[in-house]
Amino acid sequence: MSDINFIAAVLIVMIGLYTVIAYDNLIKKIIGLAVFQTGIFIFYISLGKRLGGTAPILDPDFLVYSHPLPHVLILTAIVVGIAITAVGLSLIVRIYEAYGTTMEHEILDKEHAILDKGHATLDKGHATLDKEHEQ
Amino acid sequence: MNEHYEFLVNAALLVLLVVTAMGIARQSNLFAAAMLSSVYSLLCACLFVHLDAVDVAFTEAAVGAGISTVLILGTLALTEHREEAPHRPHHWLGLLSCGGIALLMIVGSGDMPAFGAADTPVHQHPLARHFLETSKEEIGIPNAVTSVLASYRGYDTLGEVAVIFTAGLTVLLLLWGRRSVRHDKS
Amino acid sequence: MSNEFPTSQPASDESTILRVVTKQMVPGILLFGLYVQFHGDYGPGGGFQAGVIFASGVVLYTLVFGLEQTRRAVSPQVLMRLAPMGVLLYAGTGLVSLLQGRAFLDYAALNPEHPSHGQHWGILLVELGVGITVASVMILVFYSFAGRGRRIGRG
Numbered sequence: 001m002s003d004i005n006f007i008a009a010v011l012i013v014m015i016g017l018y019t020v021i022a023y024d025n026l027i028k029k030i031i032g033l034a035v036f037q038t039g040i041f042i043f044y045i046s047l048g049k050r051l052g053g054t055a056p057i058l059d060p061d062f063l064v065y066s067h068p069l070p071h072v073l074i075l076t077a078i079v080v081g082i083a084i085t086a087v088g089l090s091l092i093v094r095i096y097e098a099y100g101t102t103m104e105h106e107i108l109d110k111e112h113a114i115l116d117k118g119h120a121t122l123d124k125g126h127a128t129l130d131k132e133h134e135q
Numbered sequence: 136m137n138e139h140y141e142f143l144v145n146a147a148l149l150v151l152l153v154v155t156a157m158g159i160a161r162q163s164n165l166f167a168a169a170m171l172s173s174v175y176s177l178l179c180a181c182l183f184v185h186l187d188a189v190d191v192a193f194t195e196a197a198v199g200a201g202i203s204t205v206l207i208l209g210t211l212a213l214t215e216h217r218e219e220a221p222h223r224p225h226h227w228l229g230l231l232s233c234g235g236i237a238l239l240m241i242v243g244s245g246d247m248p249a250f251g252a253a254d255t256p257v258h259q260h261p262l263a264r265h266f267l268e269t270s271k272e273e274i275g276i277p278n279a280v281t282s283v284l285a286s287y288r289g290y291d292t293l294g295e296v297a298v299i300f301t302a303g304l305t306v307l308l309l310l311w312g313r314r315s316v317r318h319d320k321s
Numbered sequence: 322m323s324n325e326f327p328t329s330q331p332a333s334d335e336s337t338i339l340r341v342v343t344k345q346m347v348p349g350i351l352l353f354g355l356y357v358q359f360h361g362d363y364g365p366g367g368g369f370q371a372g373v374i375f376a377s378g379v380v381l382y383t384l385v386f387g388l389e390q391t392r393r394a395v396s397p398q399v400l401m402r403l404a405p406m407g408v409l410l411y412a413g414t415g416l417v418s419l420l421q422g423r424a425f426l427d428y429a430a431l432n433p434e435h436p437s438h439g440q441h442w443g444i445l446l447v448e449l450g451v452g453i454t455v456a457s458v459m460i461l462v463f464y465s466f467a468g469r470g471r472r473i474g475r476g
Contacts, residue, residue, distance in 0.1 A: 003250035007241050008149040014237040015156040021229035025217075027165055027210055031172050034203065035156050038179050041195075042152075045188045050258060051138065051251030055187045056279040057364065058271055066187035067257050068266050068279040072288060074191050075280070076295050079369050079455070082198045083302030086462045089210040090309040093469060096214040103217075189365035193357075197373040202459055205380055209466035275437035276362040276444065284367065285444040289426035292447070293411050296454050300408050303458030307401075310465035 005046035013039030173204040343385040350378035368448040372455025400457040407454030
């Protein structure tokens with residue numbers, strides 16, 4: 001029988017992953033990524049917890065402590081997480097300024113349109129060249 | 136009796152967290168999703184306090200509920216916020232694959248050691264004893280998390296500060312200054 | 322919807338209560354940040370938390386009083402110098418112990434007679450470096466987001 005903490009961690013990770021996959025909006029994807037991370041945080045912290053223990057701030061009155069190492073790792077992960085969010089969001093702002101949208105499929109459509117236009121110009125150039133050759 | 140209460144608080148917080156996460160995932164209004172993610176971070180901080188990780192709870196409350204929400208709102212103000220339902224083909228694909236992986240992982244987590252038990256590999260590892268007993272003489276400060284963070288794993292933290300600095304540099308390169316050309320809506 | 326972050330303009334006259342309350346709260350938040358920074362050895366807290374709390378105080382000030390006024394109080398030029406300074410303070414502490422003939426970041430080298438005192442000083446310095454970098458980077462990131470939406474020739 002698995003414990004509810006681990007089940008909840010798995011569910012939260014998968015809800016985050018679903019948000020990243022299912023939505024087209026890039027900001028929504030970043031929010032989903034943040035949710036994904038917290039699922040992993042909960043998993044780690046749950047591993048370090050000891051029933052009947054207390055926070056790892058050493059005091060002669062207590063004997064049982066939770067493990068401090070997962071706390072340190074997750075502390076680091078949270079701060080790296082905000083760094084990821086900040087960089088991701090600033091990239092989204094720049095993408096919006098360049099494409100006028102934050103929806104992934106619209107960005108791809110515009111990108112394809114630009115490519116098609118480029119190909120058309122190339123074909124036209126080739127045709128002119130061929131014509132000159134014939135003459 | 137005490138353990139029952141502990142279990143109850145734990146279960147209630149976890150249920151609230153999962154429900155809030157679902158709310159974020161289903162919410163098509165981005166502004167509402169940003170505010171919900173702030174609520175979610177506060178709930179997360181509560182759970183971390185309950186699980187004895189006070190330092191982590193502190194950071195999560197300050198970072199998740201404070202800075203990251205402000206940044207998301209700032210991005211929404213700089214871009215647009217449209218209401219948009221999930222992309223249909225992606226919706227079913229995502230639901231199916233995430234549900235499948237979740238099921239597999241939950242079945243797999245049945246083999247995990249019991250939650251909070253003293254005989255798990257995490258607590259049996261010699262490092263646990265070192266951090267909680269020897270650190271008092273070696274480092275001499277009460278907060279074991281600080282002594283592990285800054286002294287035993289000082290390399291980690293140095294690397295991490297470098298990561299923060301690099302991220303700040305990246306954001307400055309991308310966004311510093313005013314926009315030179317206003318985007319036309321055509 | 323206008324492409325403008327609400328901070329580009331100071332709050333209107335109606336928000337007197339907001340401004341008075343903010344003026345009372347910001348010093349408290351900054352002081353709390355310093356407490357968390359230097360009390361991290363004994364209770365929950367440390368450089369990361371302190372840096373973020375410090376930054377959130379500045380963010381609150383910006384939201385109420387506008388970006389320009391905050392930039393005059395907390396200059397971005399100073400922050401841009403402080404951010405690498407924190408990393409250098411951290412690495413410099415490690416370098417000092419290296420020059421004393423001990424391992425990199427072995428703070429016992431800072432006070433060879435009392436290794437645990439050396440550890441204490443080292444942790445204090447290192448956490449200060451972390452706090453300085455985190456606070457200045459967070460404020461700078463917020464400034465970049467807030468300053469982006471302003472149109473040319475205004476504010």
